[in-house]
Amino acid sequence: MGYMKCAICKRVLLGIPKAEKLRFLPKSMKRVSRKYGGYLCSKCATKKIKEEARKIIKKLKGIK
Numbered sequence: 001m002g003y004m005k006c007a008i009c010k011r012v013l014l015g016i017p018k019a020e021k022l023r024f025l026p027k028s029m030k031r032v033s034r035k036y037g038g039y040l041c042s043k044c045a046t047k048k049i050k051e052e053a054r055k056i057i058k059k060l061k062g063i064k
């Protein structure tokens with residue numbers, strides 16, 4: 001196994017250790033604490049979070 005890649009742009013995720021080294025590290029270091037850490041790169045995660053925020057705001061406005 002190599003590096004983890006972003007699910008959207010396939011860019012190698014930085015801040016995540018190589019798979020072979022994972023067993024030597026504590027659990028808390030295996031994932032980036034940010035939402036979508038270890039799944040999306042920071043750019044795509046920010047985009048996705050913004051999209052979600054927009055959807056939530058739309059819903060909230062609909063209720064009022």
Ligand SMILES: [Zn+2]
Nearest residue numbers: 006009041044
């Ligand atoms: Zn990405």
